[in-house]
Amino acid sequence: MKFIKTIIGNLDKKSISKIKTKKWNGYVMPIKDNIFQKLDKFKLEKVDKKKFIKLKKKDFLIPIEINSxxxxxxxxxxxxxxxxxxxxxxxxxxxxxxxxxxxxxxxxxxxxxxxxxxxxxxxxxxxxxxxxxxxxxxxxxxxxxxxxxxxxxxxxxxxxxxxxxxxxxxxxxxxxxxxxxxxxxxxxxxxxxxxxxxxxxxxxxxxxxxxxxxxxxxxxxxxxxxxxxxxxxxxxxxxxxxxxxxxxxxxxxxxxxxxxxxxxx
The missing domain is CATH 3.90.850.10 (Fumarylacetoacetase-like, C-terminal domain)
Structure with a gap:
């Protein structure tokens, strides 16, 4: 199985992360290395093909709100x-x-x-x-x-x-x-x-x-x-x-x- 190599490890293409930067907060999916694509809410739906964002490891939050x-x-x-x-x-x-x-x-x-x-x-x-x-x-x-x-x-x-x-x-x-x-x-x-x-x-x-x-x-x-x-x-x-x-x-x-x-x- 092929995975996407990123700054936060090898990810499946159906992976979602939650991030917070000075300019933008929200959900992203991996593209490659430190490049991620912004998502429309917590879904694998791309905002726009041009809506890429470069991230640092410190930008990543807990990926989903946990209950119990x-x-x-x-x-x-x-x-x-x-x-x-x-x-x-x-x-x-x-x-x-x-x-x-x-x-x-x-x-x-x-x-x-x-x-x-x-x-x-x-x-x-x-x-x-x-x-x-x-x-x-x-x-x-x-x-x-x-x-x-x-x-x-x-x-x-x-x-x-x-x-x-x-x-x-x-x-x-x-x-x-x-x-x-x-x-x-x-x-x-x-x-x-x-x-x-x-x-x-x-x-x-x-x-x-x-x-x-x-x-x-x-x-x-x-x-x-x-x-x-x-x-x-x-x-x-x-x-x-x-x-x-x-x-x-x-x-x-x-x-x-x-x-x-x-x-x-």
Whole structure:
């Protein structure tokens, strides 16, 4: 599959980004390098063939307004034995995250003083297209708006509490960078997620190895809770999960979805 090479990574032609510059705010689609085309609202409809804009990495915002955020833990076969995989299928590890954790690509995450380090969890995020409940697996794709990259940071060395707290591990400010684009449509590749820390490749894994695939996740969740438009589901990460600290640069790349760039300070 051919992708468009841009300053924010290799993007699918059906990708949309949200940008803000001194002269123009709105949605764009990739052309090549730093050249993007302005769009008429959040649709793959070009404003004008001449309406090109040159952008910098700092111009890109979170690509879509997110509603609720749901995470899926322990969802890759590399992580567990066949016995534990069977148990997971019966009882998936779902959890919620707060919206204050969201942050755009090329922004800085300020590491709270309660942590010395955090774990990187590069993931595929799925955005829900419309309200759904009790959805069958073979119908789940009809409720997918698109896909984007998530970096679901996880705090593990919390020093201020004796007991583990999933809220404080997953929902601190800036703990969920997403973007820099959303690929529209339910058609998906077998995404390969690569995590690069300080220019060194640390993690590489394939969504073919998900325990619950994306359609199964949506169907399973919808049996218990109503999923709404623009809900974000973070589908999980494989091991090893690299530990990062203040001063580190993290890049998560997925062909078709771009490159999510983050810095810890």
């Amino acid at each position: 955020i749901i995470g899926v833990g322990k969802n890759y076969t590399e992580n567990y034995s066949q016995k534990l995989i069977k148990q997971f299928n019966k009882s998936p590890d779902f959890f919620m995250m707060n919206k204050n954790s969201l942050i755009a690509s090329n922004k800085k995450t300020f590491l709270n003083k309660c942590y010395k380090s955090i774990l990187v969890e590069g993931e595929i995020g799925v955005v829900i297209k419309k309200k759904c409940k009790n959805i069958k697996q073979d119908k789940a794709k009809n409720y997918i708006l698109g896909y984007l990259i998530c970096n679901d940071y996880s705090g593990r060395d919390l020093m201020s509490l004796k007991k583990d707290s999933i809220l404080l591990r997953k929902s601190l400010d800036g703990f969920l960078p997403i973007g820099p684009a959303i690929k529209l449509g339910h058609q998906k590749n077998d995404f390969i997620i690569k995590t690069i820390v300080n220019k060194k490749l640390i993690q590489s894994f394939d969504t073919q190895n998900l325990i619950l695939n994306i359609e199964q996740i949506i169907s399973n969740l919808s049996q218990y809770v109503t999923l709404n438009k623009n809900d974000l589901i973070c589908t999980g990460s494989a091991i090893p999960k690299p530990k990062v600290k203040r001063g580190d640069n993290i890049r998560i790349t997925v062909d078709g979805l771009g490159m999510l760039n983050s810095n810890i300070i």
